[in-house]
Amino acid sequence: MSEKLPNLSLVGRRGAVYLGPGFDQAPHSEQLARTLDAERVAILGHCYEEAKTLLVEHRVRLEALTTRLLETEELDRATVAALLGDRPDRTPAPR
Numbered sequence: 001m002s003e004k005l006p007n008l009s010l011v012g013r014r015g016a017v018y019l020g021p022g023f024d025q026a027p028h029s030e031q032l033a034r035t036l037d038a039e040r041v042a043i044l045g046h047c048y049e050e051a052k053t054l055l056v057e058h059r060v061r062l063e064a065l066t067t068r069l070l071e072t073e074e075l076d077r078a079t080v081a082a083l084l085g086d087r088p089d090r091t092p093a094p095r
Contacts, residue, residue: 002039061085 055062065083068075075083 002043004035005039058084 061084065075065080068079068083
């Protein structure tokens with residue numbers, strides 16, 4: 001979902017889905033195709049930057065986890081919790 005393309009369906013039905021031929025893409029303009037491509041790139045870029053930020057932000061904890069895994073090869077839930085701390089709130093950040 002995107003602000004530029006909020007509620008858009010580009011799927012045309014082509015028969016049975018279960019073990020059948022599946023869905024076809026509904027016809028759309030070249031301009032819409034370019035907009036879709038630009039939105040995909042923007043969304044992927046945003047997700048990449050967010051993931052990179054999280055990895056940098058939690059690098060010390062992740063390195064501790066890596067070190068312990070290299071030492072013991074397996075970790076139980078309690079050890080992971082002790083190394084990484086409490087689980088973060090999974091509420092997505094507003095865009």
